[in-house]
Amino acid sequence: MSKVKVSIIGATGYVGAELVRGFLGHPEVEFQYLTSRSFEGQLFSDIYPVFRGVCDIRLTDTPYETVAKESDLVVTALPHGVSSKTVPVLLENGARVIDHSGDFRYKDVNTYENSYKLVHPDPELLKEAVYGIPEFYREDLKNARLVANPGCYPTCSLIALAPFLKAGLIDTGSIIIDAVSGVSGAGRKESLPYSFCEMQENFKPYGVVGHRHTTEIEEQASFLAGEKVRLSFTPHLAPFKRGMLNTIYARPSAKFTDVSDEKINAIYKEYYKDEYFVRALDMKVLPEIKAVNGSNFIEVNGVFDKETNLIKLFSAQDNLGKGAALQAVQAFNAMFGFDEKTGLNIVRGV
Amino acid sequence: MSKVKVSIIGATGYVGAELVRGFLGHPEVEFQYLTSRSFEGQLFSDIYPVFRGVCDIRLTDTPYETVAKESDLVVTALPHGVSSKTVPVLLENGARVIDHSGDFRYKDVNTYENSYKLVHPDPELLKEAVYGIPEFYREDLKNARLVANPGCYPTCSLIALAPFLKAGLIDTGSIIIDAVSGVSGAGRKESLPYSFCEMQENFKPYGVVGHRHTTEIEEQASFLAGEKVRLSFTPHLAPFKRGMLNTIYARPSAKFTDVSDEKINAIYKEYYKDEYFVRALDMKVLPEIKAVNGSNFIEVNGVFDKETNLIKLFSAQDNLGKGAALQAVQAFNAMFGFDEKTGLNIVRGV
Amino acid sequence: MSKVKVSIIGATGYVGAELVRGFLGHPEVEFQYLTSRSFEGQLFSDIYPVFRGVCDIRLTDTPYETVAKESDLVVTALPHGVSSKTVPVLLENGARVIDHSGDFRYKDVNTYENSYKLVHPDPELLKEAVYGIPEFYREDLKNARLVANPGCYPTCSLIALAPFLKAGLIDTGSIIIDAVSGVSGAGRKESLPYSFCEMQENFKPYGVVGHRHTTEIEEQASFLAGEKVRLSFTPHLAPFKRGMLNTIYARPSAKFTDVSDEKINAIYKEYYKDEYFVRALDMKVLPEIKAVNGSNFIEVNGVFDKETNLIKLFSAQDNLGKGAALQAVQAFNAMFGFDEKTGLNIVRGV
């Protein structure tokens, strides 16, 4: 059987590079185009020397129509506002698409437009787009033409919250998400705040009110809860390249009468018992980014602070892995009928 | 006028070393003894080569009685349970003492004993001990014989919370402290989890329920609030050597009707207007550890998330600076009648 | 066809863990035993949580005889002096062996004994052991019972030097190797000098005269040159986890009359033109550790400083990859008749 032809538009950002790494290890995929406006004509491995000899494909600036016509799947790693104009062209030309921007992640176009301060040029597509967390939308992914790969913070938050929202076990008005990301989340760019000398031995909050991922988390959390959820989200930047850790605080709902460490742990174990990429850790073992970096795994666990009647949930993932590119590979597997683990048995080691 | 004779017991841990750095720059201080059981006979600069030529004092294991008799101030950097037995000896022999353990930080001996799982050998001293945050207990420090230097997390939390607790502006049942510390907080020790290869590119929560600093923060927060405060505290370990950042979540109290970013900022500016070491930052400027490392400064600011009715407070300090040794120098200044800034005009630069 | 049964003795050090990562990705390998004295009974993934769900094999302390009898290949990651006693037992019980210590890397037992201050219990085996750089000893590896996997510094040095030594183009009395290693080279251990707070923002030379790898490099360099080579080697420790960069200085020999950047580059390109894992970089592109980390690749290039008549050669590899465990996988492929690249298409990405 011939392999699935995959193209990546915007292959030279950090997400693009991790998409290359991810799909490269997939036995049923071959690359059709890796495109880049800035680096057209160079080899992918000129930009990322770690791929020398491993992926020396030449970057092109092929017209999107051509890319779409000659590919089974096009993965877009473009800025928001650009994706919303590019993706329709790709779909019209027959490709299935996984998009990495915020442009197709919302069902409610108003929330999108308020969050991104943009008018959406193609709101009809929002209805069709599938939010790309396979653990939640596996069935929809099978026939999806358009998948909106979630933001890194939303994936990390929603996987941690889902079992409790779904079962109505937490007070949805009480959710506080405290999140920490590595510097690669800011992308590959020349920018003083992300320079080595400014970030080494530093740590700081940013975007502390109104970060766009807040509304993305809220919309999906509302679907899980079956009611409108408003929550608080506060991101921080930490001096490591890759990784993300969320600490989530919430009050148990009236319904959750027997809350305890054991119970929280058991809920996670049960909810994710068939999910390979979600590690519901054992009692007293807490997520840490070292344990997930370089992989598509996400770890969750939680405790109950009975003195203050507060549930604390923890989740850790690689922001470029389960938080972006490797989750796209997982979604691809769901879309094209492969075992979701295919090509994703990768870890970093020490 | 002769200089104040200062001795440090346990001078070779990271807190001890920072005490040396702090007092070394003080124009009115001379060292009497730097003691160490493990490194007795070696030079201080053999242990910390950065002090070669700067502080080549020989470490001794001088009996505590002698140390106390020949010093005006003895600073103890000893483990809890050891301090509680050592400090009385020092006091009896005529020295004033600043202690860095948890042993004299509590007024309620039961809270101490429950938190530390120890029987306190000298609970009477708890009454006398002054909790060493000069911004709160300046007057008491003047004549204090015994100062309990606060924990790093408590200092960082309490400075951020004080204006709001004092004025009854936050719901004391709603306080959630999410804290991040550098690795030096774990001390100078041979321990795999704190090795370079285990912490580089890592980030993790620890002690997520029942960390001892919780009760220390609660007791002082209760004094500030004038009512019993129970709060939630969750520490994390991050891959930098020095620094601490707290993100604190709380609901405004019924009384706080006009809560806004501007109001929160104005409250900080007013409350700390005479405090040199507390930087109430300008609107939209957030604390970051880079800005305080190597100094005795602590930065605070806050915002209001009106969508979720949540106040978010941020504070950053150097865990070994304002969080430990340099705050001890500040307290020393208050104790001995010097300008609190004396010797503390130190910053790290880039 | 049934898979090759591989066991790893000493699987929980950093080299052991990278061996697990390497062989895990090999389609023709299955693990028989992962042994550990210290962690017997635990899961491998308890020690290395990044392997949770990926390699949850239980660690055993199986007798070496049993391990050998039930395995086609046993890989030993044991200290020198221990390997020399263990390997004979494994061989006697029918396994082929790849050893990671210094115990079987020398042909001259005197050099070994002087370097390691040990009496070799089984010097006959030195004759049989194949030095495990496939680029040099590919043919010998095919039928090897015992492979001595080289040290990280020797691999990095010898790959860089080989084309010039072989062709007699450098003055063998002039070779100076300046080497820099990441902290994982020191192994997984509780040790203050390798703690995060001691190594972050540090850099230092160590073992500056008489480091054991000097004689190992010399012996192999002598084989390449066809004459006795004495050289100078100076290692340094740098604040990164993985990676190694060697800068090698040498004078051109009288024979090397047309020395130039172009010529040096052409020599590398030609010598390694069929070697997948040796990247002879293009003119003006220099090796860097970022480009090789997590992989079995090694990069080389060089320049000629005509002002001082000095050749400068550069080589970069992952100290745990081509410098240890992944080179063992490559050697395994050569031993068992697989394409040398099998299982080694792994890179770290960003």
Place this chain on the structure above:
Amino acid sequence: MSKVKVSIIGATGYVGAELVRGFLGHPEVEFQYLTSRSFEGQLFSDIYPVFRGVCDIRLTDTPYETVAKESDLVVTALPHGVSSKTVPVLLENGARVIDHSGDFRYKDVNTYENSYKLVHPDPELLKEAVYGIPEFYREDLKNARLVANPGCYPTCSLIALAPFLKAGLIDTGSIIIDAVSGVSGAGRKESLPYSFCEMQENFKPYGVVGHRHTTEIEEQASFLAGEKVRLSFTPHLAPFKRGMLNTIYARPSAKFTDVSDEKINAIYKEYYKDEYFVRALDMKVLPEIKAVNGSNFIEVNGVFDKETNLIKLFSAQDNLGKGAALQAVQAFNAMFGFDEKTGLNIVRGV
């Protein structure tokens, strides 16, 4: 007595910021102007928040004539080619000057012009300029109008080489300098290669032939040796913010008949016995950057590899400290008649 009025031109780069830190701690200095074209009108502490409350001087773009007329000393932290035009203006207007560029470091204008590919607009000043290593040119500094503060690599190299060059103990044709610098050496700038994600876990050589500091080292080394010296210099970039370590290789001269570790050590001890800022370390103790960071100290030591007849010298300094700004403060002390240590009792601690 009134304080010395010091101005800094180009105060917002990393060298500028360290100059502020250095002079700020000097009891006999007051700042007249801190100038910046890019940040004119802002506070210095807006650019470097670590100076909030410590140095809140407003940055100006004052004409150089005014700056010079109103200052006793002007320190310039400007790019080469700009300094050469600015410094004459400052001198004409009556200020003494310490310049940080390469523009006044050479005595031979041809060497300068070949190294910097620039025509020097004022070569007469080269005769007058004093090369600002106080250990070498203390007497000349006393009355100097113009001091050329040396490059970081030259300082680190020359301090290590001086005792041996001066005494004719090494073969001047054999000198090889292998140098490693922290990222702050590249300056404060938006540049992808110096971003956190590109430098974390990286290490690489750069400028491996023809780096400008080569000729600067050579000219001064020639003065020390009393003969023309040609040497080889190879810099590397390492993942730490501050610090520099040089490893220098050289053959003993025919004259150096009794070379040994002890002898090398004794030579250093003797040569620098009166130099506070040069730490000639004890036998077997090697320089490391941790021991000098944040200070004006430089450490030296050496060994003899008798197997290869090679002397290995090691030196470590802070690239922004003794390698730049703090050495300028030391030179200032020499120029203005203060004890050279004044204001320089600063260390970083842990």
